[in-house]
Amino acid sequence: MTDTIVQMEGINKRFPGVQALKDCQFNLQRGEVHALVGENGAGKSTLMKILAGIYAVDQGTITLKDKKVTIPNPIAAQTMGISMVHQELNLMPHLTASQNIFIGRETKKWFLLDENTQNKKSQELFELMNLSVKPTMKVRDMTVAKQQMVEIAKALSFNADVLIFDEPSGALTDVETAELFRIIRELKEQGTGIIYITHRMEELKEISDRVTVLRDGLYVDTVNTKETSIDQIIQMMVGRVIYESSPEVPEDRSQEVVLEVKNLSRGNELKDVSFQLKKGEILGFAGLVGAGRTETARAIFGADPIDSGEIIVNGKAILVRRPSDAVTNDLAYLSEDRKRYGLCLSLDVKSNITMPILQKLSNWVGWVNDNKSKKISENLVEKLTIRTPSIEQKAKNLSGGNQQKVVVGKWLARDADILIFDEPTRGIDVGAKQEIYTLLNELTAQGKSIIMISSELPEILRMSHRIVVMCEGRITGVLDHTEATQEKIMRFATMRNGSHLVETSPT
Amino acid sequence: MNPNHNEQKKKTRVDTIQRLMAFAALVILFIGFSLASPFFFTFSNIVGILVSTAVNGLLAIGATFIIISGGIDLSVGTVMTLSAVSAAVVVRNWGMPNIFGVLAAVATGTFAGVLNGLMVAKLKIPPFIATLGMLNVARGLSLVITDLSPIYFPLEVGWNRIAMGSVLGSIIPGFDIPNGVMLLFGSALLAGLILSKTVIGRYAFAIGSNEEAARLSGVNILKWKTIIYATGGFFIGIAGVVISARLNSAQPALGLGYELDAIAAAVIGGVSLSGGDGTMLGTIIGAFIISTLTNGLRILAVPQEWQIVVTGLIIILAVYLDIVRKRAKSS
Numbered sequence: 001m002t003d004t005i006v007q008m009e010g011i012n013k014r015f016p017g018v019q020a021l022k023d024c025q026f027n028l029q030r031g032e033v034h035a036l037v038g039e040n041g042a043g044k045s046t047l048m049k050i051l052a053g054i055y056a057v058d059q060g061t062i063t064l065k066d067k068k069v070t071i072p073n074p075i076a077a078q079t080m081g082i083s084m085v086h087q088e089l090n091l092m093p094h095l096t097a098s099q100n101i102f103i104g105r106e107t108k109k110w111f112l113l114d115e116n117t118q119n120k121k122s123q124e125l126f127e128l129m130n131l132s133v134k135p136t137m138k139v140r141d142m143t144v145a146k147q148q149m150v151e152i153a154k155a156l157s158f159n160a161d162v163l164i165f166d167e168p169s170g171a172l173t174d175v176e177t178a179e180l181f182r183i184i185r186e187l188k189e190q191g192t193g194i195i196y197i198t199h200r201m202e203e204l205k206e207i208s209d210r211v212t213v214l215r216d217g218l219y220v221d222t223v224n225t226k227e228t229s230i231d232q233i234i235q236m237m238v239g240r241v242i243y244e245s246s247p248e249v250p251e252d253r254s255q256e257v258v259l260e261v262k263n264l265s266r267g268n269e270l271k272d273v274s275f276q277l278k279k280g281e282i283l284g285f286a287g288l289v290g291a292g293r294t295e296t297a298r299a300i301f302g303a304d305p306i307d308s309g310e311i312i313v314n315g316k317a318i319l320v321r322r323p324s325d326a327v328t329n330d331l332a333y334l335s336e337d338r339k340r341y342g343l344c345l346s347l348d349v350k351s352n353i354t355m356p357i358l359q360k361l362s363n364w365v366g367w368v369n370d371n372k373s374k375k376i377s378e379n380l381v382e383k384l385t386i387r388t389p390s391i392e393q394k395a396k397n398l399s400g401g402n403q404q405k406v407v408v409g410k411w412l413a414r415d416a417d418i419l420i421f422d423e424p425t426r427g428i429d430v431g432a433k434q435e436i437y438t439l440l441n442e443l444t445a446q447g448k449s450i451i452m453i454s455s456e457l458p459e460i461l462r463m464s465h466r467i468v469v470m471c472e473g474r475i476t477g478v479l480d481h482t483e484a485t486q487e488k489i490m491r492f493a494t495m496r497n498g499s500h501l502v503e504t505s506p507t
Numbered sequence: 508m509n510p511n512h513n514e515q516k517k518k519t520r521v522d523t524i525q526r527l528m529a530f531a532a533l534v535i536l537f538i539g540f541s542l543a544s545p546f547f548f549t550f551s552n553i554v555g556i557l558v559s560t561a562v563n564g565l566l567a568i569g570a571t572f573i574i575i576s577g578g579i580d581l582s583v584g585t586v587m588t589l590s591a592v593s594a595a596v597v598v599r600n601w602g603m604p605n606i607f608g609v610l611a612a613v614a615t616g617t618f619a620g621v622l623n624g625l626m627v628a629k630l631k632i633p634p635f636i637a638t639l640g641m642l643n644v645a646r647g648l649s650l651v652i653t654d655l656s657p658i659y660f661p662l663e664v665g666w667n668r669i670a671m672g673s674v675l676g677s678i679i680p681g682f683d684i685p686n687g688v689m690l691l692f693g694s695a696l697l698a699g700l701i702l703s704k705t706v707i708g709r710y711a712f713a714i715g716s717n718e719e720a721a722r723l724s725g726v727n728i729l730k731w732k733t734i735i736y737a738t739g740g741f742f743i744g745i746a747g748v749v750i751s752a753r754l755n756s757a758q759p760a761l762g763l764g765y766e767l768d769a770i771a772a773a774v775i776g777g778v779s780l781s782g783g784d785g786t787m788l789g790t791i792i793g794a795f796i797i798s799t800l801t802n803g804l805r806i807l808a809v810p811q812e813w814q815i816v817v818t819g820l821i822i823i824l825a826v827y828l829d830i831v832r833k834r835a836k837s838s
Contacts, residue, residue: 303723327725341723344716346783355713355724358706366705410724 004029005161005193006051006082011060013046020046024060024219026212028162028193033184035208035225036197038237039457043217044197048164051195052084053077065161083155084164089147093140098122100139101154125153129183145176152183163187164195181207199288201230201494215239231487234494238457238486257315258449259331259418261300264309269295271473273309277418277451280444284464285453287493292473293453294336297420301326301333313418327356332416334407336423336453338400342407345396349388350377352395352406356414380409384439401432408439419443420451425459437463457486471495528828529776529792533799540803547806556795556802557688561670562587562753564691564794565746566769567776568698569616569739571790574773575702576735577715577782578627578634582619582641583743584765588758589645590615590747595658595757598666605666612751613744619645620740624733642766649759659756670752687749691791694745699787701738711735715782771818772797775825796821 006028013021021043028034036044049055051062053071062069064080071077077084091100098118107114107121122135131149139147148168155163168180184194184207196208204211204225211228213220213236220236259277264270270292277283285293298304300311302320310317313329320326326333335341343352354361354373361376362368377391384405388398395406404424411419421440425433440463444450454460460467467484469477469492477492541548566583573580590612598608619641626637660666670687702708710731713721722728751757776793778785797818804814 301723322727322729323723324725324727333723335723340717341719344713344720344783346716347712351709351713355709355721355726358709362706366701366707368704368706368709370704414725 005065007061007063008047008051009061009063011047011050011062012058013043013050013055014058019217021050021217024214024217026051026219027222028195030161030193031188031191032209033188033194033196033207035204035211036195036214037199037201037204037211037233038214038220039455042214042237044214045166046217047214048084048166048195048197051077051162052082052164054084078158078160081159081161082164083158083160083162084166085148085151085155085168086166089144089151091139091147091150094138096136096138097133097142097150097153098135100150101125101135101157121157122153125157129153129156130186131183143176145172145179148172148176148180149183152180156187160192162193162195164197166197167199168196177203199494200496201234202496204230204233213237234487234490238490258313259300259451260310260312261296262310262312264296264299264311265307266295266299266304267307269473270299270306270309273299273470273473273475275468275475275478277449278465279449280447281465282440282444282450282452282463284460284467285451285470286455286457286460286467286489287470289455290472291470291493293470294422295473296470297333297422297451297453301331301420303333327414327416330415330417331420332411332414332418333420334404334411334422334424336426338403338407343395343403346394348392348394349381349386349398349406350374350391353377353380353391353409353413356410376413377409380412384409384412385435399432401435404432404436405439408436416448418449418451420453422453423455424452425454425456457489460484460489461486469493528832529789529796529825533792533796536796536799536803540799540806544803544806547803552802552806554684554688556798557691558685558753559802560794560798561685561687561691562746562750563765563768563772563797564791565694565742565749566765567772567790567794568694568787569620569742569746570766570769571698571773571776571778571785571787572702572707572711572735572739572742573623573634574770574778574780575715575782575785576711576732577718578732578736579638579770579780580623580736580739581635581638581766582623582645583739583746583769584762585642585646585649586616586619586740586743586762587747587750587765588762589619589649590744591751591757592649592652592658592759594666594748594751595660596652598664599658599660605664605669608666609669609748612747613741616740616742616744616747617737618740620737620743621733623740624736627736628729628732642763646762649757649762653757653759655759657756657758660751662755667752667755670749687753690745690749694742695787695791698742702787707731707734707738712783715784717783768797771822774829775822777829779829780826793825 004027006026008024008026011021011024024043024047026047036048038044046055050057051071053074053076056072062071069080071080092103095103101122102118107117119135126133126135129149129152131153133142133146133149139150142150172180188194198204208225210222211225211233212222213233215237220239256279257276258279262274264273273292273296285296287293295304299306300320302323302325311320312318313331318325318329323333339345350373354377358368361372374391381388381391386402386405386409388402395403398406424436424440440450440452452460452463461481461484465481467479467481467489468475469479469489471493476495479488537548546552566587570580570583593615594608594612597603597611598605623638623641626632627634668686670690671685673683673685675689676683702711710721710726713726714728714732718728772794773785773790774780774793775796776785776789776791778790800818800821801814804817
């Protein structure tokens with residue numbers, strides 16, 4: 001059984017400001033597991049969301065079982081036999097497993113819900129999957145792995161010929177992943193075509209028959225897993241990189257340690273994270289999505305509580321219970337999600353910039369010195385060349401790059417010494433990116449120290465003095481900029497604990 | 508950048524016009540009622556409207572702080588009553604001077620605010636539930652302290668004059684605007700300054716606009732939320748003084764339902780229930796719209812039950828217009 005069920009050709013997709021997919025192709029055969037890999041933002045999820053009817057395709061043809069089709073929405077995809085198990089769980093925690101599976105197409109007797117039939121059908125599905133879950137169990141009472149299984153059961157309930165998994169193992173333990181693989185193999189035996197999006201290189205050998213690599217929205221190649229080494233695949237993912245300019249790394253950095261983190265741990269997210277930040281240095285944090293970089297930053301800043309660990313600023317251990325404690329110690333955190341965590345969008349530029357220093361700008365009754373706030377804001381707007389008609393402009397009316405500069409301005413006003421930038425150039429156009437880079441270099445030249453979290457490897461390589469690489473909550477490597485390459489970083493970034501999956505027999 | 512700039516200006520202008528809508532509505536109500544009845548636009552009736560706005564206006568001021576910070580306070584009415592009861596206990600039962608009665612009332616309101624703030628910020632109880640609890644606690648305490656019967660202030664201490672006397676009238680003869688009304692205007696001015704010029708106000712907007720961003724900017728949410736609820740409570744304490752002075756007594760059974768009028772006034776005045784947006788001026792205008800409507804309909808001999816229906820419709824209309832305004836702004 002190796003006939004083609006899905007054939008995608010010449011696929012183009014544009015989002016505002018970015019060409020997400022350029023002339024991509026993909027094909028899937030009956031009874032195969034076809035892995036789809038690429039760096040963050042390579043277009044894997046976009047391509048699959050087109051197949052699942054979530055995004056409309058701009059250009060290109062999709063052939064399903066020798067018939068050209070258009071897939072206008074997810075329901076159409078499901079009736080054609082294409083189901084997607086999403087990265088985020090889309091279940092309603094307060095409903096039962098079977099209620100979740102049949103949501104939107106409940107079986108009814110007259111006008112009453114027929115729970116019995118639904119439960120029976122769900123039970124059949126679970127038995128098919130060799131899964132011991134009660135259909136009447138509420139989803140919120142299940143482990144994440146079981147919830148994932150319910151998602152899969154839901155996908156299967158559409159009698160899918162094509163099943164798309166978008167990084168399903170992200171939330172699973174090794175044992176649970178092995179269980180998932182067992183189910184995938186069983187489905188494969190039954191002739192279902194399976195598309196498996198993953199970041200985990202070692203899983204490729206374990207589960208996939210073929211691998212398609214995407215890079216920057218472009219199709220790179222499709223190879224047979226057996227005949228290809230992991231190194232070759234990583235090389236295809238990363239590609240040859242052409243630098244716009246040589247790394248702008250000044251050499252004169254001191255050895256003075258301004259921030260030291262010792263054995264930081266927090267649940268499953270952070271495990272024993274230790275590193276040092278030196279004065280005037282940009283320390284890059286690389287890793288794949290979910291590696292624990294943002295979690296590290298938030299833990300240092302007191303945004304999330306930690307289980308254990310020490311944070312030492314300028315040789316003094318500090319207690320950070322909430323962000324205001326970190327701010328007192330001249331730390332600053334610039335979140336990756338400016339709109340949610342960085343700005344009060346409905347407030348003006350001035351209010352946003354002066355927020356961390358408002359108490360300093362006010363007298364004992366809390367009266368804010370408006371002239372001073374204006375002066376400080378105007379100075380920073382000029383210094384950072386924030387393009388805004390006035391400092392009374394609301395933050396939501398500024399462009400992404402200018403919003404980012406307002407957040408930077410906020411911390412410059414506070415005169416923070418240690419700045420943690422989380423994805424500082426995300427969603428910013430090329431020109432503004434360059435300005436942010438220049439700004440980072442200026443800051444370090446003034447003796448400020450910077451931690452820069454970035455998922456763009458060229459950016460990390462270009463800006464950092466040293467690079468910390470994380471994977472699954474651990475630091476897996478620290479590289480000096482003289483020795484760092486994309487390949488080395490990717491190797492550390494995919495270095496999972498124990499490195500290989502444990503095979504468990506079905507129980 | 509230039510066309511963008513002009514567009515911004517235009518947007519701001521539209522915004523200002525729409526902000527004036529509540530005021531325009533008030534003016535239209537005045538003109539309409541004046542044409543409909545010769546008894547409406549008289550000095551004594553206008554003073555009557557002002558007096559009847561005082562209590563709800565003060566409660567609405569308190570509620571505005573809390574709503575702007577993204578919370579809600581259902582306890583304003585019964586906390587007001589508890590404040591009045593504290594004043595009565597201090598002045599009548601303990602025989603202390605009036606000033607201590609005022610302090611007791613304000614302290615009670617502020618303290619209830621602190622407790623509300625701690626419940627919301629420290630214990631993370633949703634504001635709706637926390638203040639619903641406080642509503643009942645304050646109501647119950649009022650009944651317990653008074654043993655279910657009203658406490659009357661002795662006439663000779665002149666508690667009544669705090670709201671019903673007229674300092675202004677003694678300075679400018681014939682201009683007998685009651686002190687209660689002056690207290691409302693004074694409080695509104697003070698509250699407006701706190702909201703627009705001090706750290707408390709700025710942080711109320713910041714927390715209501717994006718609590719997580721404010722937290723990550725180093726704003727101590729626990730501390731400032733507590734202060735914001737306490738500030739609201741302070742004005743509710745003043746409302747307790749005014750209502751007990753108007754009635755010359757503390758009526759322990761009073762207070763239920765006042766919270767809804769206060770929230771309605773804020774909402775009609777353009778305070779966003781989702782937080783982050785609103786002005787004191789708007790809230791005061793909102794309070795006046797409610798009392799003008801009630802007063803005018805009464806003069807026109809509209810049955811009281813129909814007055815309630817009209818007030819309800821006005822609230823729905825006001826919020827709908829606010830939504831239309833926001834939609835126009837965002838497009």
